[in-house]
Amino acid sequence: MEFVRNFPLFTIVLSLFSGVLCYMLKPKAAKIYTLIYEGVLIVFVSSVLLYVVKTGTSFTYVMGEFPAPWGNEIRAGILEALIALTFLIVEICSVSAGHRFLVEDMDESKQNLFYTLVNLMTAALMALVWTNDLFTGYVFLEILTLTSCGVLIVREIGRTTLAAVRYMILNLLGSGLFLLGVVLLYDITGHLLMVPMQGAIAQLAADPNVLPVIGVAVGILTIGLCIKSGLFPFYFWMPDTYGWATPTAAALLSSLVSKAYIFLLFKTYYRAIGIEVLDMLPIKNILLVLGICGMIAGSVEAIHTNNLNHMVAYSSAAQIGYIYMGIGLGGMAGFTAAMFHIIAHALTKSQLFLTTPRLAEAGGGTLKFKDLQGVGLKTKVAGVYFTFGALSMIGIPIFAGFSSKLQFALAAVAGGSGKKVILVMMGLAISSMLNALYFIMTMIRIFTPDGKPGKSEMMHHHINYHLPMLVLTAGNLLLGLNSGFVVELINKGLEMFR
Secondary structure, three states: OOHHHHHHHHHHHHHHHHHHHHHHOOHHHHHHHHHHHHHHHHHHHHHHHHHHHHHOOOEEEEEOOOOOOOOEEEEEOHHHHHHHHHHHHHHHHHHHHOHHHHHHHOOHHHHHHHHHHHHHHHHHHHHHHHEOEHHHHHHHHHHHHHHHHHHHHOOOOHHHHHHHHHHHHHHHHHHHHHHHHHHHHHHHHOOOEHHHHHHHHHHHOOOOOOHHHHHHHHHHHHHHHHHHHOOOOOOOOHHHHHHOOOHHHHHHHHHHHHHHHHHHHHHHHHHHHOHHHHHHOOHHHHHHHHHHHHHHHHHHHHHHOOEHHHHHHHHHHHHHHHHHHHHHHOHHHHHHHHHHHHHHHHHHHHHHHHHHHHHHHHOOOOOEHHHOOOHHHHOHHHHHHHHHHHHHHHOOOOOHHHHHHHHHHHHHHHHOOHHHHHHHHHHHHHHHHHHHHHHHHHHHHHOOOOOOOOOOOOOOOOHHHHHHHHHHHHHHHHHHHOHHHHHHHHHHHHHHHO
16 A cells, blocks of 8 residues: 555644644744644645546545444545645645734733644644544544634633634534434444445435435534534624634634535535435525525625624625535536635635734724725735735636636536526625625725825735735635636546545
């Protein structure tokens, strides 16, 4: 067996080890170690991606050699490796670019704890991407919940504590529902490994009397992950959670954590339930409608808020709706569009959350829109980075957001009925117009001179901020200008899923 097949497991084990190690290091050493080890993980995952692309096959790593239904497996294919690589790139950029505000927001004695939580979060993210059994998914789902609350609460201001408690309650509710769904599926199939479970469900679904039972189990599981990821109408926790967290935490929670929950749901549908069985249930149509509602409701909320971070947070709620709409469309085109949007949104949203504190700093430390006039002229670099992210969210050509929305439109035409095509196209049009309204208004505000003399200086930006922001911008443009390459990889990865 080629040594590269051990790399997916290494990404989980090394992250767990790094979490413990960073707790014993000084803050500066913990930061340096975290950046180095995440770079090593990127090399590991890149090697896995090249290997599965070259061989054209996925592989499974069985831990402990225990037989089903108690075995633990991790699986690596093109799609898993691509998502894992995206997560790691966004994470290393977020840790580096947000470090200065982490130092300002947090007591020095607790900064190494933050890196401990980030590394444990990485372990959970990697496990959710690679897992091939539902119980391992649940275990690391809980670890991801706890670490997410941890990176939020370490800022230690009243609003973050309140937001963390609310976030914890809702996420525990979601985890409980997911576990209940897994227990029901195990009860009727006798399996926890995804592939044996799919075979058992395919046989059981042939009986019309059993299909409603499967639908209940899958529905409960779906509701749990929808709550955790923030699908409409469960997105109301996002403004406080993302808006008051330190910039690195906001970028990680919005760009990665919510996407990991969705990816686990997607894997469960595709590999544990089976697409053929899923098509017999009404779940996809419900997700389609809720996704479109989220696209519009999140954008409407973004227009009405008077806080820049809250606007970006509500925009995240809208983008989560896009992903669920793609899953609801189904078919190769719909699933491809959803996976493409996970990658595009991870790169773009992290860029926005890492830029807003720089703009706020230029405005006197406030995120209120009334105080942000002209801040893009005072910190031109941050203003440009914010503009790139905003244009992508709107869907302007050459940026990732345009390619993503184009994929959704093509998916609707390729696989939808007449009414479904009209519904999706209307949702895309309305959401895009609302996106344009609040992002263009924000860009006009930050680049309009405030008329106050002596406040148009260029603010200093360190290479630790420039380099990761350039990487995120380059990724955004790559997806916008060469989306065909990424779409082809996703299609190959979906074919390996079967």
